[in-house]
Amino acid sequence: MRPDLRAYLLGDDGRRVFGPGPVDLLERVGELGSLRAAAIDMGMAYTKATRLVRDAELAFGFPLTERTVGGTGGGGSRLTAQALDLIERYRAFERTSRWALAAAYETCFSGFADVARLGCVVMASGEGTRFGGVAGEKLVAPLAGTPVLERTLAALPADLLDVVVVTRWDAVEDLCGRLGVRCVRATGPRKSDTMRAGLEALGRRAGCLFVTGDQPLLTEKSVRSMVAALTREPTAIVRLAWRGQPANPVLWPADMLDALARMDNDTGGRALLAGHAELADRVRLVEAADERELDDVDTREDLARLEDALTERGI
Known part of the structure; x- marks a missing residue:
């Protein structure tokens, strides 16, 4: 038995604007050099990928990707400096949240099922x-x-x-x-x-x-x-x-x-x-x-x- 956590950032209206899916997508854009390639790699529709990026950009107020031109692939996308900073902050937040969740679980459920007293x-x-x-x-x-x-x-x-x-x-x-x-x-x-x-x-x-x-x-x-x-x-x-x-x-x-x-x-x-x-x-x-x-x-x-x-x- 173990706890699980999905860390999301919500907008003022309570809707999710950033979380596990968008951060994975951005990291793959950084690796593959293309939003379309990142979407295919994740088995995600390109329209959904563009919507996730657009919604996050509107919520944060800065661009997350920028177009690149030329090259053998005919251009693509790369992450902005703000996107790289966002990814680092989110991953740190996610790690800290998981640690806190594990500590709370082990304390609140100490002696229960397979959790140590x-x-x-x-x-x-x-x-x-x-x-x-x-x-x-x-x-x-x-x-x-x-x-x-x-x-x-x-x-x-x-x-x-x-x-x-x-x-x-x-x-x-x-x-x-x-x-x-x-x-x-x-x-x-x-x-x-x-x-x-x-x-x-x-x-x-x-x-x-x-x-x-x-x-x-x-x-x-x-x-x-x-x-x-x-x-x-x-x-x-x-x-x-x-x-x-x-x-x-x-x-x-x-x-x-x-x-x-x-x-x-x-x-x-x-x-x-x-x-x-x-x-x-x-x-x-x-x-x-x-x-x-x-x-x-x-x-x-x-x-x-x-x-x-x-x-x-x-x-």
Whole structure:
């Protein structure tokens, strides 16, 4: 299954004045040196060819072909400079439109039929020095009897997302093995190393959600709302928020993933947003149902506080 597109330019009256047929015709005029020869090559009546060219000339207000005289063929037609410029502009417009259509299709139909689901990279490579203990211990520490990372993973719907956990720690890899969750190793200690490893493991996607592994009260409802926001607007950068304040996780659209993979820092996608003010207009916020969804576990005190929150909810 695939989308299709026919890019037309319409006049003020809504009628087509230029599109796939006329541009093919003009290109063949350029190749063959004759409008009549171009029409024959396309299996088109010469009268229709002349009408297409005439209608486009009237719409654009400049000539597209000019007569040539003499030579063995007894004369013919060649393209004007304006026609060559029009062809180049139209083909660029067509290519850009096809790319946008493909990106929108893959986003809006992600997980449908043979279209790949959106990707999800769970960031689980941090050393957790403020938590204490061995590196990565906080991610497997029990929160109301369930490991922190396992609670985070439970919020990621398998029907919408292909999940990969990226880590540097054996304990995290072991937990993922028990849960049947794909896990790969980060190539270095920085956040950009973790993001790049996850994107490489997932391959081409219409978008990718980046989640910190120590966000255990994140809910599936919020994640589904974020995916729905991207589906409605395939070029949006979607962030979970609380009372208008953006936070994690962040769902990035397809056209930003290469830039994320090329980053070389320890601040993650924040550096991209901070360095490109024009991206701010593309950010869409999804309000969390509860402020606690945005909390992460940095210290043992954080863990105890979240355990109290779960107790209050009777979970």
